[in-house]
Structure formats: structure tokens, C-alpha cells
Amino acid sequence: MRWLAAYTLSILGDSIYFMALGWAANRVAGPAEVGFIVASGAVPRALLMLGGGVIADRFGPRRVVIGSDAVRFVVIAAAAAALALTPGHVWLLITVALVFGAVDALFMPAVGALPPRISTPDQLARIQGMRALAVRGGNTMGPPLAGFAMGVSGPEAAFALAGVLFGVSLLLLLTVRSRPLEQNRDHHAPPGENTARRDLIEGLIFIRRHTLIGPLVLAAALSELGFAGPLNIGFVFLTSEHDWGAAGMGWIVAGFGVGAAASALVLAVLGRLPKAGYVLITTTLVTSACIALFPVVPELGLTVALAALAGLMGGIAGGLAQALIQTATDHAYLGRVTAVTSLAALGLAPLTFPAFGALVSYGGVDMAFRAGGVLSAIGMFVCLASSTVRKAELA
Numbered sequence: 001m002r003w004l005a006a007y008t009l010s011i012l013g014d015s016i017y018f019m020a021l022g023w024a025a026n027r028v029a030g031p032a033e034v035g036f037i038v039a040s041g042a043v044p045r046a047l048l049m050l051g052g053g054v055i056a057d058r059f060g061p062r063r064v065v066i067g068s069d070a071v072r073f074v075v076i077a078a079a080a081a082a083l084a085l086t087p088g089h090v091w092l093l094i095t096v097a098l099v100f101g102a103v104d105a106l107f108m109p110a111v112g113a114l115p116p117r118i119s120t121p122d123q124l125a126r127i128q129g130m131r132a133l134a135v136r137g138g139n140t141m142g143p144p145l146a147g148f149a150m151g152v153s154g155p156e157a158a159f160a161l162a163g164v165l166f167g168v169s170l171l172l173l174l175t176v177r178s179r180p181l182e183q184n185r186d187h188h189a190p191p192g193e194n195t196a197r198r199d200l201i202e203g204l205i206f207i208r209r210h211t212l213i214g215p216l217v218l219a220a221a222l223s224e225l226g227f228a229g230p231l232n233i234g235f236v237f238l239t240s241e242h243d244w245g246a247a248g249m250g251w252i253v254a255g256f257g258v259g260a261a262a263s264a265l266v267l268a269v270l271g272r273l274p275k276a277g278y279v280l281i282t283t284t285l286v287t288s289a290c291i292a293l294f295p296v297v298p299e300l301g302l303t304v305a306l307a308a309l310a311g312l313m314g315g316i317a318g319g320l321a322q323a324l325i326q327t328a329t330d331h332a333y334l335g336r337v338t339a340v341t342s343l344a345a346l347g348l349a350p351l352t353f354p355a356f357g358a359l360v361s362y363g364g365v366d367m368a369f370r371a372g373g374v375l376s377a378i379g380m381f382v383c384l385a386s387s388t389v390r391k392a393e394l395a
Contacts, residue, residue, distance in 0.1 A: 006172035008134040013165035015142020020158035041101030048105035053339025054199045056110040062178045064110035071103045073166040080159035112338035117178035125323035129267025203336030212328045215386040219379035220321045221344035226376030228349035229356030255304035259311025267319045277392035283317040284380040292373030295366040
């Protein structure tokens with residue numbers, strides 16, 4: 001519970017930080033520069049994520065998550081002070097975004113690798129459900145809190161609030177004790193010095209050769225890439241085509257959020273689902289069908305209901321996949337496996353946005369959504385083709 005509280009505060013701080021960064025950038029730069037400043041942090045995050053997994057496995061996820069959270073606290077507190085004392089500069093905001101993105105590349109694999117070290121395998125699905133609730137809650141509460149803080153005293157107040165949240169998160173993480181775990185490490189990389197490159201190669205080979213983790217990581221990545229475009233920018237085109245306006249888009253996104261929250265509750269309350277592999281395959285199939293069906297639903301109410309169903313099924317599929325992966329992963333590789341799954345969701349998924357927009361321009365909204373559904377469905381077929389995934393069960 002201390003880990004969960006720390007993670008929730010961290011997500012809340014992230015949400016406030018991103019809002020404050022965009023607002024501060026808009027105060028000193030033009031629209032093009034604002035987009036560049038906000039996006040600049042994603043570059044080191046994507047480039048360094050796999051290396052962050054190596055570091056988490058080498059030094060232990062608890063040590064890395066505490067160190068990276070401490071750096072985030074110092075960086076955001078310094079940014080708040082700088083913005084309070086100076087009018088702010090583009091170079092300052094870019095530096096903050098780059099450093100924050102680089103530290104995130106260490107924090108995310110480490111914090112994701114902690115649950116197996118502080119809990120038991122039979123609780124991992126429940127933890128994934130609670131973690132999903134934390135993400136939903138933090139992303140929902142963050143923007144209003146950031147807006148309130150900026151209304152009181154500008155973006156520097158929002159940065160200060162985010163810094164306080166990171167500080168409390170750090171204090172909670174210091175009280176979390178992880179137990180040492182037995183490691184059954186197989187060295188697949190060529191012999192040589194024990195370098196970070198070798199560790200990374202070992203991790204990737206471990207994922208590729210594992211009969212359960214390999215297909216699950218690939219399927220999760222394909223499903224994430226298939227759903228990223230429709231969820232993040234596709235609903236904009238969909239509501240515009242049907243002339244539902246901003247309010248209509250708000251209802252659709254809210255419907256998806258309700259479904260996703262319900263999936264998190266299902267996993268948190270039940271803890272495990274029988275025949276987890278088949279449930280994962282079925283929920284992925286339903287999610288893929290929902291993506292493809294969005295453009296053909298004529299009414300707003302039905303689209304909201306479809307979005308809720310997509311959120312529910314997609315959330316269950318994602319939570320089960322993560323729980324199965326963490327249960328099956330040799331603890332020597334937890335950081336690197338978490339880094340690979342995080343990279344697919346946070347580093348590669350945004351790269352699909354331009355392709356999705358190009359598909360809308362070329363073939364219309366229907367084609368773009370169908371392509372997303374097909375890509376997600378390929379992930380389902382990857383799971384279906386693996387007997388190990390089909391027979392997978394949670395402890």
C-alpha cells in the first residue's frame with residue numbers, strides 16, 4: 001500500500017508537471033516552440049528506457065526508483081524556484097523537460113519492477129488493477145489541481161505542487177522494503193565483459209526465447225500500437241465527422257475512462273481470473289472489434305457505450321498481460337522486461353499518430369480505425385498461436 005500510495009502521488013505529480021510545463025512554455029514561446037518544448041522530454045525517455053531497465057536490474061529497482069524520484073524532486077523544485085525568480089526562458093524549460101524525460105527512463109522500469117519484490121505472485125493481478133486505478137485517478141485529478149495552482153500563482157506554483165508530491169512519494173518509497181529474491185539467471189549473450197550492452201542483449205534474448213513472455217510482450221505492443229492512434233487523436237476526427245462537437249468527444253473519452261476504471265476494479269477485487277490466457281485472448285479480440293466498429297456506429301450514445309466496452313476489455317487484457325509477464329519473469333530480468341513493455345506503450349505508441357493521421361487523409365476515418373483494429377487483432381492472433389499463452393494461469 002505504501003508503494004501504491006507513492007506511485008499514485010508520482011502519477012499525480014507527473015500530470016501536474018506536464019500541465020505546468022505547457023503553460024510556462026506558452027508564456028515565453030510561440031505555438032511551434034511550445035509543442036517542441038513539451039515533446040522534447042519524450043526523446044530521452046524513449047532512447048534511454050531500455051538502459052533504465054538494465055540499471056534497475058544491476059542495482060536493484062528499489063535503489064533506482066528512490067534515486068530517480070529524488071532527482072525528479074530536485075529538478076522540479078529548482079524549476080519552481082527559477083520560474084518564481086525569473087520570467088522563464090525557452091532553454092530553461094527545454095533543459096527541465098530533457099532532464100525529467102531522462103530520469104523518467106530510469107524511474108519507470110524500476111517502479112514497474114518493484115511489485116514482485118514486495119508482494120506474492122497471487123497478488124500481482126490485483127496490484128495491476130490498483131496500479132491502473134492510480135493512473136486513472138492521477139490523470140483525472142492532476143489537470144484541475146494544476147489549473148488551481150496556476151490560477152493562484154502561475155506555473156511556478158504548479159511546479160512547486162508537483163515537487164511536493166514527488167517529495168512525499170520519495171518519503172513513502174523510503175519506507176518500502178523489498179525482499180531479496182532467488183535468481184535463476186541463464187546467460188545467453190556471447191561471453192565477454194559484464195557490460196551494460198551485454199546485460200541489455202541478455203534481456204532481449206530472454207524475452208525472445210521465453211515461450212510465454214515473448215508472445216505476450218509482442219502482443220501487448222501490437223495492441224498498444226493499434227489502439228494508440230484511435231484513442232489519442234482518432235476520436236477528434238470521429239466527432240468532427242459526425243458533428244458531435246467537443247462535448248461529444250468528452251462523453252466518448254469519459255465512457256472509455258469509466259470502462260477502464262471498471263476493469264481496474266475487476267482485477268483489484270478479484271485478484272485473479274480463471275483461464276487467464278483465454279480471457280486475455282477474448283478481451284483483446286473484443287477490444288480490436290470495438291476499435292474497428294467505432295466509425296460505423298451512427299449515434300453518440302452507442303459510441304459512448306462502445307468506448308466503455310473498449311475501456312473495460314482493453315483494461316482487463318492489459319492488466320492480465322502485465323500480471324502474467326511479471327509472474328513468469330526471472331527476477332534477474334524484471335527491470336529490462338518492464339523497460340521493453342514501457343517502451344512500447346510510452347515510447348513507440350506516439351509514433352503511430354502521424355501514420356494514423358495520414359490514413360485518415362488518404363482513406364478516411366473508417367480506414368484508419370479499421371487499420372488500428374486489425375493491428376490490435378494481430379496481437380490477439382499472436383497469443384492464440386501460442387499454446388503457452390492459451391494455457392497460462394495466474395498463481
